[in-house]
Structures are given as structure tokens and as C-alpha cells.
Amino acid sequence: MRASLLSLAGVASLAFSGLGLAADAEEWKTRSVYQVMIDRYARTDGSIDHECEAHEFCGGTWRGLINKLDYIQDMGFTAIQISPINKNMEEHTAAGDPYHGYWTTDLYALNDKFGTEKDFKDLVAELKKRDIYLMADVVVNHMAQKFDNNPPPKVDYSKFNPFNDEKYFHPYCNVTEEGWLNATEYQDCWLYPYGVALADLDTRNEFVIKEMNSWIKGLVSNYSIDGLRIDAAKHVNDEFLPGFVKSSGVFAWGEVLTGETEDFCRYQTLDLLPGMPNYLDYYKLIEGFNGGSFEKLAQIKKQAINNCNDTFALGTFVENHDMPRFANKNSDMAIAKNAMTYVILNDGVPTVYQGQEQHFNGFETPHNREPLWQSGYDKESPLYKLTATLNKVRNHIIKLDKDYVNTASEILKANDNYFCTKKGSYGSQIVYCITNNSSKGGKHTLTVGGFQADQKVVEVLTCQSNQAGMSGTIDMKMNNGVPKVYVPADALKDSGICEQTTAEEFRDDTSGAGVTGAATGLLAAAVAGWALMFLA
Numbered sequence: 001m002r003a004s005l006l007s008l009a010g011v012a013s014l015a016f017s018g019l020g021l022a023a024d025a026e027e028w029k030t031r032s033v034y035q036v037m038i039d040r041y042a043r044t045d046g047s048i049d050h051e052c053e054a055h056e057f058c059g060g061t062w063r064g065l066i067n068k069l070d071y072i073q074d075m076g077f078t079a080i081q082i083s084p085i086n087k088n089m090e091e092h093t094a095a096g097d098p099y100h101g102y103w104t105t106d107l108y109a110l111n112d113k114f115g116t117e118k119d120f121k122d123l124v125a126e127l128k129k130r131d132i133y134l135m136a137d138v139v140v141n142h143m144a145q146k147f148d149n150n151p152p153p154k155v156d157y158s159k160f161n162p163f164n165d166e167k168y169f170h171p172y173c174n175v176t177e178e179g180w181l182n183a184t185e186y187q188d189c190w191l192y193p194y195g196v197a198l199a200d201l202d203t204r205n206e207f208v209i210k211e212m213n214s215w216i217k218g219l220v221s222n223y224s225i226d227g228l229r230i231d232a233a234k235h236v237n238d239e240f241l242p243g244f245v246k247s248s249g250v251f252a253w254g255e256v257l258t259g260e261t262e263d264f265c266r267y268q269t270l271d272l273l274p275g276m277p278n279y280l281d282y283y284k285l286i287e288g289f290n291g292g293s294f295e296k297l298a299q300i301k302k303q304a305i306n307n308c309n310d311t312f313a314l315g316t317f318v319e320n321h322d323m324p325r326f327a328n329k330n331s332d333m334a335i336a337k338n339a340m341t342y343v344i345l346n347d348g349v350p351t352v353y354q355g356q357e358q359h360f361n362g363f364e365t366p367h368n369r370e371p372l373w374q375s376g377y378d379k380e381s382p383l384y385k386l387t388a389t390l391n392k393v394r395n396h397i398i399k400l401d402k403d404y405v406n407t408a409s410e411i412l413k414a415n416d417n418y419f420c421t422k423k424g425s426y427g428s429q430i431v432y433c434i435t436n437n438s439s440k441g442g443k444h445t446l447t448v449g450g451f452q453a454d455q456k457v458v459e460v461l462t463c464q465s466n467q468a469g470m471s472g473t474i475d476m477k478m479n480n481g482v483p484k485v486y487v488p489a490d491a492l493k494d495s496g497i498c499e500q501t502t503a504e505e506f507r508d509d510t511s512g513a514g515v516t517g518a519a520t521g522l523l524a525a526a527v528a529g530w531a532l533m534f535l536a
């Protein structure tokens with residue numbers, strides 16, 4: 001074991017201090033992130049009846065987002081991650097339109113499909129006013145141009161800004177089947193040539209490095225960006241990343257899509273990236289809720305603590321724009337509640353992808369990008385309300401205990417049916433249990449520790465009170481497969497959370513049971529979903 005649990009907080013606060021980013025990483029840890037895909041979040045006129053094709057523009061804008069920030073803030077989120085903002089190619093392609101923003105052609109122009117520069121600056125100002133952090137998604141691996149599927153792609157490099165010459169790119173090659181395990185190939189070859197050529201930037205080239213670093217510095221400063229998500233970080237050479245992050249001057253998550261601990265954690269231990277979306281947990285969560293055991297989740301968490309420098313700077317998620325929706329595999333509402341509970345209360349930064357709170361159930365790209373307006377922005381939906389409560393509790397506890405975010409969860413139980421942890425200092429600790437029992441799960445008592453003798457606690461999802469026994473355990477009254485979340489009663493004073501409580505007893509909770517999310521009004525796209533998923 002590389003670091004004892006006690007010294008972890010110290011390690012974490014030292015992390016990246018050499019790069020002057022310590023404060024930013026620490027600030028980000030206290031936040032809770034809502035991931036927005038601009039084209040699919042809100043239209044300028046706020047209309048909710050607009051139908052569109054899954055692989056074409058649906059008309060969401062920065063202005064639409066400004067008008068609908070209450071929806072995000074009322075759910076307790078304190079940061080948003082938005083899809084890329086720079087100008088994209090214009091053409092319609094066999095792989096659809098660049099509605100997602102990942103097909104950049106000009107790094108120095110904003111994407112006018114999403115609004116004007118004034119619109120974007122107004123968004124930034126409105127976020128500042130609300131103290132919501134802005135994380136911008138940036139593409140550094142490639143520039144994009146239409147491809148007629150006749151290899152090699154005939155690219156007109158003069159159309160790109162600022163990388164307007166072939167010499168700034170790797171020569172064309174397609175990643176072979178075996179090449180996905182060979183870094184030289186998956187970093188230097190062109191990703192998924194289909195409908196679009198993702199011309200692979202030579203991020204070892206001196207000009208490319210200098211220009212990228214100066215661009216990101218300008219972008220962050222011109223638009224007061226608080227953090228970055230670096231798209232396809234695994235597909236650029238390692239050495240490019242730290243300089244880029246340092247130039248930005250802000251915290252960054254790099255997309256490193258792997259479930260292998262060593263391959264994943266090396267990005268932190270080699271100081272390549274301060275943080276990443278937590279794909280290690282992701283795969284084990286999907287397994288755990290779909291017939292697998294939560295023991296595997298517990299194991300990977302221990303491995304991550306031993307192998308990564310700072311698991312608290314990772315982003316916890318069960319959904320993003322690249323993966324099938326959680327509800328696509330498992331449509332049970334109680335299961336979805338358990339998954340959401342893990343996302344918000346796990347070590348690391350909670351990250352919820354728009355639509356998860358509405359139990360959207362789309363399959364692979366582009367079907368996992370349902371316009372949010374299909375939900376009518378329903379603030380009464382069971383997962384919306386749950387998320388609001390969990391964020392409120394987490395935000396409150398962080399105010400009481402500044403070490404909360406750098407304290408590793410203690411795993412109390414991890415087996416086929418349950419995963420329970422205690423996180424934070426005694427007095428303001430959060431103890432929760434998630435289960436895979438599903439909404440058909442019956443009444444049973446689950447005895448769990450993590451409390452102090454005789455401690456008075458409140459189950460915050462039902463506002464029921466309970467008291468720990470001499471041995472610091474609670475008898476949790478489980479029913480209908482919903483999760484349980486306990487906080488010491490004293491810690492809730494003046495929080496506005498559960499001002500009135502009743503004694504804990506079995507409660508029926510079938511809210512939303514059987515609901516499988518908003519019906520998708522999207523017309524099925526007649527394009528290969530598997531290919532699109534990787535293009536963006």
C-alpha cells in the first residue's frame with residue numbers, strides 16, 4: 001500500500017502543488033457536477049415539444065441554458081460541465097451532424113450554432129453570479145473534416161485554424177483491431193474513420209504544443225473557465241498532457257477510458273493529469289447492479305487508493321454522453337435511486353449527466369443524448385427530488401467538515417446485495433447503504449455500524465429518526481429496494497434538512513416504480529450507433 005489512509009489527505013493536498021493547482025483541485029472536490037450537452041439541454045425559446053433526429057441538431061443553445069439554470073441549481077449542483085464551445089465543421093456527414101461539438105475546425109471561433117459570443121459571456125456571468133463552476137470540454141486530439149469513406153481521407157488542411165498545414169498532423173493510419181492495446185497506434189493513428197476524418201494532431205510537434213498551450217491559456221482567461229474536461233486524453237501522447245494542464249492554470253479531468261487500475265492510475269502517479277472521470281468504479285457499478293456483486297466494487301476502490309495519487313479528485317458517474325444510459329440495462333426505479341446515491345455520496349466529485357435525473361433510458365450514441373426538454377424539466381420526478389436531497393446533504397456536510405472530501409470512505413459492507421460506507425468525521429459522518437434488491441425487494445432489517453454509541457441519527461431520504469445502540473449500529477428498515485442515508489441529528493441543525501422527523505419504521509416506497517423514463521420522441525437514426533459513439 002503506497003499511502004496509509006491517514007496520510008492520504010496530506011498527499012492529496014500536495015498533489016500538483018508544484019503546478020500551482022492545489023487550490024483548484026481542492027475547490028473542485030467540494031463541488032457537484034451536472035454534465036450538459038448544449039444542443040440537447042434547452043432551446044432559446046424554452047419550447048419542450050420540438051422533435052428532432054438523434055444524429056442532427058436539435059437546437060439547444062447557451063441562451064437556453066442560461067434560462068434553465070434554476071433547474072440545475074435547485075437540484076443542488078455547484079458546477080456544470082458543458083460540451084465543447086469551439087467552431088465545428090459545417091457539413092452533414094454519414095456519421096450525422098456535429099451537434100455534440102466534438103468536430104472542431106477553428107479553435108479561435110466559438111460555435112455559432114450555440115449562440116453568439118455575448119450569449120456565452122452572459123452564461124459565464126450568470127454562472128459566476130450563482131457561484132456555479134464552469135468546466136469546459138476541450139478537444140486536443142484531432143481536428144475534423146467530412147470523409148467520403150474512401151480511405152485515405154483527402155483532407156484540406158488549410159481549412160483548419162490554427163493548425164492549417166499537413167505538417168501539424170500524423171500521417172493517416174487506421175487503428176487496427178490489435179492496435180487498441182498498443183499506445184503508439186491508439187495515440188498516433190486516426191480514431192474511427194467513418195463519415196468524418198478525425199485528423200490526428202501531432203502533439204509532439206513544437207508548434208502544436210506551443211500553440212495549444214497558448215490557446216488554452218487564452219480560452220480559460222477570456223471566458224473565466226474554472227476547469228477542463230480533456231476529451232480523448234488517452235489518445236494523445238503522455239508528455240503533452242502536463243504542460244497543457246499547467247498552461248490552462250485550472251483543474252482538469254482527462255478522459256481515460258479503461259477499467260484497468262494501473263493503466264488508469266498512471267495518469268495521476270506520473271503527474272499527467274490531476275483527475276479523471278472514474279471509469280474504474282463505473283464498470284463495477286454497472287456489474288454490481290446487473291447481477292454482479294458489490295465485492296468487486298469494494299476491491300477496485302481499494303486498488304485505486306493504492307495505485308492512484310488522489311482518488312478524491314476523480315469524478316464519480318454511472319452515465320455520460322458516451323455510454324448507454326444506466327436505465328437502458330436496468331429500468332427499475334429503486335435500482336436507479338441506489339446508483340444515484342452512490343454517485344453523490346462516493347469519494348470524489350459527483351457527476352450527473354443531464355437526463356439521468358429523469359430516468360432517461362437511451363442506448364448507445366446518439367440515442368443516449370435525448371433532448372432534456374422531453375422530460376418537461378420535471379422537478380417532481382423521483383430521481384430529481386432524490387438528487388436534490390443528496391446534494392443538499394453533501395453540500396451541508398462539506399460546510400461543517402472541510403476534511404470530508406479528503407477522507408476515504410470506510411466500507412462497512414460489500415456483498416452480493418449491499419454496499420454500505422461511512423464517510424467523514426464522527427459527528428458529521430454520512431452512513432449509507434445501497435442495495436440491488438430492486439423495487440420488488442421486501443421488508444427486512446439490515447444492521448449496520450459506522451455510528452457512535454447512542455448517537456441520534458436521521459435517515460435523510462425519509463426524515464425518520466433512529467438511535468444507534470451501544471455498539472454503534474443501527475437497524476435499518478429496508479423496503480422496496482430503496483437506499484438508506486443517515487446523518488447525525490446534531491449535524492442537521494439549521495440546515496433546513498428534515499426539520500421534522502418521525503421514528504424509523506418500514507415505509508412503502510414505490511414512487512416511480514415501473515416508470516422507465518420519458519418516452520423518447522426521437523426518430524431512430526439510420527446510422528451505425530457503434531461508430532458514432534467513438535467519434536464524439
Ligand SMILES: *[C@@H]1O[C@H](CO)[C@@H](O)[C@H](O)[C@H]1NC(C)=O
Nearest residue numbers: 002014015016268269271309
Ligand atoms: C504521485 O505518486 C507518485 C508515486 O508515489 C509520486 O512519485 C508523485 O510525486 C505523486 N504525484 C503527486 C502530484 O503527488
Ligand SMILES: *[C@@H]1O[C@H](CO)[C@@H](O)[C@H](O)[C@H]1NC(C)=O
Nearest residue numbers: 149151174175176177193194
Ligand atoms: C478501421 O479499422 C477498423 C478495425 O479496427 C475497421 O473495422 C474499419 O472498417 C476500418 N476503417 C477504415 C476506413 O479503414
Ligand SMILES: *[C@@H]1O[C@H](CO)[C@@H](O)[C@H](O)[C@H]1NC(C)=O
Nearest residue numbers: 178179181182183184185186
Ligand atoms: C505498436 O504499433 C506500432 C505501430 O504500428 C508498431 O511499430 C509496434 O511494433 C507495435 N508494438 C507492439 C508491442 O506491438
Ligand SMILES: *[C@@H]1O[C@H](CO)[C@@H](O)[C@H](O)[C@H]1NC(C)=O
Nearest residue numbers: 107108215216218219220222
Ligand atoms: C482571447 O482574447 C484575446 C484578446 O481579445 C484574443 O487575442 C485571443 O485570441 C482570445 N483567445 C481565445 C482562445 O479565444
Ligand SMILES: *[C@@H]1O[C@H](CO)[C@@H](O)[C@H](O)[C@H]1NC(C)=O
Nearest residue numbers: 291292293416417436437438
Ligand atoms: C442482486 O445480486 C445478487 C447477486 O448477484 C443476485 O443473486 C440477485 O438476483 C440480485 N437481485 C436483483 C433484484 O437483481
Ligand SMILES: CC(=O)N[C@H]1CO[C@H](CO)[C@@H](O)[C@@H]1O
Nearest residue numbers: 417436437438440441442444
Ligand atoms: C426481495 C429481495 O430480493 N430481498 C432480498 C434482499 O437481499 C437480502 C440479502 O441477501 C435477501 O435476504 C432478501 O431476500
